[in-house]
Amino acid sequence: xxxxxxxxxxxxxxxxxxxxxxxxxxxxxxxxxxxxxxxxxxxxxxxxxxxxxxxxxxxxxxxxxxxxxxxxxxxxxxxxxxxxxxxxxxxxxxxxxxxxxxxxxxxxxxxxxxxxxxxxxxxxxxxxxxxxxxxxxxxxxxxxxxxxxxxxxxxxxxxxxxxxxxxxxxxxxxxxxxxxxxxxxxxxxxxxxxxxxxxxxxxxxxxxxxxxxxxxxxxxxxxxxxxxxxxxxxxxxxxxxxxxxxxxxxxxxxxxxxxxxxxxxxxxxxxxxxxxxxxxxxxxxxxxxxxxxxxxxxxxxxxxxxxxxxxxxxxxxxxxxxxxxxxxxxxxxxxxxxxxxxxxxxxxxxxxxxxxxxxxxxxxxxxxxxx
Amino acid sequence: xxxxxxxxxxxxxxxxxxxxxxxxxxxxxxxxxxxxxxxxxxxxxxxxxxxxxxxxxxxxxxxxxxxxxxxxxxxxxxxxxxxxxxxxxxxxxxxxxx
Numbered sequence: 443x444x445x446x447x448x449x450x451x452x453x454x455x456x457x458x459x460x461x462x463x464x465x466x467x468x469x470x471x472x473x474x475x476x477x478x479x480x481x482x483x484x485x486x487x488x489x490x491x492x493x494x495x496x497x498x499x500x501x502x503x504x505x506x507x508x509x510x511x512x513x514x515x516x517x518x519x520x521x522x523x524x525x526x527x528x529x530x531x532x533x534x535x536x537x538x539x540x541x542x543x544x545x546x547x548x549x550x551x552x553x554x555x556x557x558x559x560x561x562x563x564x565x566x567x568x569x570x571x572x573x574x575x576x577x578x579x580x581x582x583x584x585x586x587x588x589x590x591x592x593x594x595x596x597x598x599x600x601x602x603x604x605x606x607x608x609x610x611x612x613x614x615x616x617x618x619x620x621x622x623x624x625x626x627x628x629x630x631x632x633x634x635x636x637x638x639x640x641x642x643x644x645x646x647x648x649x650x651x652x653x654x655x656x657x658x659x660x661x662x663x664x665x666x667x668x669x670x671x672x673x674x675x676x677x678x679x680x681x682x683x684x685x686x687x688x689x690x691x692x693x694x695x696x697x698x699x700x701x702x703x704x705x706x707x708x709x710x711x712x713x714x715x716x717x718x719x720x721x722x723x724x725x726x727x728x729x730x731x732x733x734x735x736x737x738x739x740x741x742x743x744x745x746x747x748x749x750x751x752x753x754x755x756x757x758x759x760x761x762x763x764x765x766x767x768x769x770x771x772x773x774x775x776x777x778x779x780x781x782x783x784x785x786x787x788x789x790x791x792x793x794x795x796x797x798x799x800x801x802x803x804x805x806x807x808x809x810x811x812x813x
Numbered sequence: 814x815x816x817x818x819x820x821x822x823x824x825x826x827x828x829x830x831x832x833x834x835x836x837x838x839x840x841x842x843x844x845x846x847x848x849x850x851x852x853x854x855x856x857x858x859x860x861x862x863x864x865x866x867x868x869x870x871x872x873x874x875x876x877x878x879x880x881x882x883x884x885x886x887x888x889x890x891x892x893x894x895x896x897x898x899x900x901x902x903x904x905x906x907x908x909x910x911x
Contacts, residue, residue: 476825477822478822500871500872500909501820501822501870501872501873501906501907501909502822502823502826502860502861502870502873502906503859503860503863503870504859505826505856505859505860518826518855518856521858521859521860521864522858522859522864523864524864524865543865544864544865
């Protein structure tokens with residue numbers, strides 16, 4: 443019988459939640475890396491018991507850990523993230539040039555075929571790749587050097603590269619997203635890059651349809667249809683049907699089009715999920731009601747999913763990497779909150795239940811579907 | 814033989830007890846001690862000194878003989894009792910919230 447393993451990164455450690463295919467009874471292991479901020483961890487699709495994790499924090503900086511047994515035990519691997527050549531500058535908050543400085547890893551993306559190849563999105567925004575299982579890391583500097591890099595400016599959360607999507611159908615094609623620079627695409631394995639932000643409009647920047655400067659929060663892709671992308675921007679939910687060449691807004695009837703995560707149903711490429719948040723200053727749900735919104739039409743028309751979620755006095759946030767979907771027949775949807783709850787829906791969003799209620803603030807949620 | 818006391822999270826990372834001993838060749842300085850520490854325990858690289866600058870991380874402190882040596886030059890000699898192995902060199906996670 444299939445089972446699922448949910449990987450939860452929190453402000454004070456990592457947790458591994460496991461269940462069978464029914465997803466009703468759960469075991470909770472952790473905290474791993476107690477006291478460390480775990481921005482992200484993710485398993486290798488090629489070797490699911492290999493999991494990469496990114497614990498870090500203000501005291502001891504960034505470390506990278508790797509498990510070979512599904513998250514039970516961990517070993518340190520390489521943690522040197524050195525920008526290639528002269529690091530150069532980007533814009534600081536006050537508009538002055540600021541040297542590119544490594545701060546932390548936001549996202550780890552293992553290759554779908556090679557368990558030793560893994561990508562890391564970091565702050566200050568850059569993309570690194572390891573081809574030796576995380577022992578050593580090398581920047582793909584074409585992203586920072588493609589031309590607009592010196593004009594990138596951090597958002598409130600820092601100049602972070604938080605989204606990495608590897609196209610499973612077009613060899614060498616990959617996407618990244620950076621706050622607050624925008625979305626970028628490479629068609630040559632990450633050597634060269636170009637912005638793909640046409641159609642985005644952001645009122646918080648001087649030229650609202652500028653080539654770069656957009657605060658993209660997250661992008662999702664269905665692996666069977668990788669040319670279609672869904673984006674949760676700072677404000678606006680967007681869609682591209684041409685691999686990012688152009689975007690159109692699909693916010694439709696959402697109660698707020700601000701939010702962080704966005705996900706696609708694994709078996710229904712037109713079914714997508716978001717968690718509306720009231721505003722960029724009020725990082726909690728509209729009307730204090732925690733609602734996931736689902737569109738079965740690829741956007742524009744959305745339905746609120748509330749069964750099992752708190753519908754009063756709720757003031758948590760759901761961060762950009764804190765939502766995931768499994769690959770079981772009845773799709774499981776998962777998300778974690780800044781209040782420490784991790785919720786599961788074993789029926790594609792119709793009903794929800796907490797797996798755990800009292801973890802540290804949840805930074806990331808990933809799920810593995812196992813045989 | 815130099816005695817070094819590590820903060821608990823780094824003990825977990827390096828899988829060692831709180832106090833370890835190191836062989837340090839030549840002058841016993843902050844740089845020499847941490848070089849020896851990182852050579853013996855590679856998992857600690859980058860956690861005490863920033864990779865890029867090789868400077869002490871802001872929330873790391875170095876104490877010994879009831880003195881704060883955090884702001885000493887990396888190549889300054891450490892106190893004689895540390896060099897003699899009588900007193901430990903304390904690597905401390907600074908008191909900070911969060």
